[in-house]
Amino acid sequence: MKRNKTFLIIGSFSLGVVVTLILALVFKPATQVQTIVSPSNYGETSSVTQVYDALKTYYYFYDGDDQALIDGAISGMISSLDDPHSTYFTMSDYENFVEHLEETYSGIGCEVTSINGYTMIVSPFPDSPADEAGILANDLVVEIDGENVVGQNLQEVTNKIKGPVDTTVTLGIQRNDNPELIYIEVQRRAIEQETVKTELMTIGDKKIGYLQVTTFGENTANEFKEGIESLENQGMESLVVDLRNNSGGYLTSVVEMVDYILPPDKVVTTIENREGKGTQYMTSSEGKDYEVVTLINEGSASASEIFAAAMKEAGGYPVIGTTSYGKGTVQVSMPLDDHSSLKLTTQVWKTPDGNWINEVGVEPTIVVEAPEFYYYYQVYLTDGKSLEYDMVDSSIANAQNILTALGYQVGRHDGYYDKSTVSAVENFQADNEILVTGIIDNKTASELTLALRNKVRDKQYDTQLQTALEVLIQE
Known part of the structure; x- marks a missing residue:
């Protein structure tokens, strides 16, 4: 048995060597290809120019887009800096970058940066669609409308987030190293720069x-x-x-x-x-x-x-x-x-x-830390499906946290929709003149989110501002 086992291992290894040799075989042209550009003509950037000319001259799938090659080469150089704040912009990309400083544009209203292949929210603009939807500083944008955007450059991602006024975009957010994504739907609108x-x-x-x-x-x-x-x-x-x-x-x-x-x-x-x-x-x-x-x-x-x-x-x-x-x-x-x-x-x-x-x-x-409920986000219904008794979902845990922050009694906050959650939802629906069902449907989810945002905006709950006022009163 030992002999057979040893043979199988050696046999597998040998097969791997053969496959490697076959895959490494390169077609040799009938005549030697000459150097495309003399290095002396271009100095230290000669290899860049040689590669550029080689792609245009010999690459089988070249589609004639010279600018794409140039943009890719420049973007590669900038990426090698490992500096998220240094960026190459095409003309349209640069116009998009300066929009939030100079003019009104249609989007969700937040500042973003690129970190290790991820687009990170630096901060949502106050009272913007992003702010109202519950997007927070340091959130990582993993998906946009179901498309994974990890590894895409910053301008590609921001262009996908932007769109016509009154349309919506759904962001898949990773928060606090939690591998489970939070899905937040945001309605785009004109972002006016009242600073x-x-x-x-x-x-x-x-x-x-x-x-x-x-x-x-x-x-x-x-x-x-x-x-x-x-x-x-x-x-x-x-x-x-x-x-x-x-x-x-x-x-x-x-x-x-x-x-x-x-x-x-x-x-x-x-x-x-x-x-x-x-x-x-x-x-x-x-x-x-x-x-x-x-x-x-x-x-x-x-x-x-x-x-x-x-x-x-x-x-x-x-x-x-x-x-x-x-x-x-x-x-x-x-x-x-x-x-x-x-x-x-x-x-x-x-x-x-x-x-x-x-x-x-x-x-x-x-x-001074902000209140914990500042970090809750909107109640999101996957594919519009309601949340109800005996279900388990991360959106239920978020709804339970919001209900507690609003003063309703909930027995658990782990995402299981128990009877105490049903009772809390019923009480919330009754207080807000919503049909009492104990089920979180679109109407209830929207009203929960709105109630949370109203509490966040209420300055009496702003622990940081209240501390500042106390300091100034004592002066």
Whole structure:
């Protein structure tokens, strides 16, 4: 028996060698193919040009699309940098990239980046379709309308997410390393770039201004100043600047905004090139004489982090929330002759104290977590099928969490639709004038999602904002 077994192993190995030799056999042309291009003509890029010419001249399946070869070669070089913030854009791709900073477009409203072949949500824009649907910072987009998009470049993915107004797109999301995907349907709409929102809050005898900045666009600094002036005219005594889920934008905008708040001769940031030579940005305005608190979270990136770090280190002001995203690099858009563009990391930025926060983030002076229900998502019905008693599904677990957050008694949160879940759903339906069935159908799922979003928007449950208000009241 041992002898036969040994023979079978050797026989299998030998067969493998034969197969390998056969597969490695290459057709030899009758005549030797000459070098296509002399390396001396192209210097260190000669091999790139040789491959390009070889593909055009000899590749059997070549379809005549020269631009596709060029785009592929450039994209390959950029990919080798292992830098998610350096990107090659075709002309149309670049137009799509700058849309969220400059104009209205049709989509779901979120900032994305590419990480290890995955498209990651940096942050949803506040009150956008993505935000309302429950998409969160750090979510990974695995599927779009049933198509696996892992490994596709950022522009391919974003182009698939965008679409005509009032159409829908279903994203398969991986969250918190959970291998089971969350499916979230989002209705596209026109995304308008109102980058600054203000509100005056009166708490006792204190008048506190609340100013939310959603992105640092071309006109954001002007909107910021106008918003503060409006709040001051209403009697504002202190200010909360909310940069949560703000993924950044233009350096010039954030420098101008910090300059408007801090007194003169304060360092805003230092920009360094790869030789270590730096340009220091300083404040020169009179600044403001009232207390300013900045709110940040894991979705606050880039320009948001410059602002928060300057407030913390140069201004000595409180920064409240959770550690920010950690993007300490600066990109420059370089137009190419064919109207395409490179977005290339050319510099790094450092905080007033000389810290580089890349992949580290800005640490808040007061750490406050958001409520757990902020991380729940919409109730999704697979293929529109209702959820009901005795079923098991991840969407049921999410619905159970939402019901609990809304104050309904649920006995379990593991995705099994038990009798306590039926009772909680019935109570929710009765309270919201929905036909009482104890079944989560499309109407009930939509109302549960809406009720959750309304609670998330209710500032009394915003633990980070409430902490900021308490700090300012005590001043």
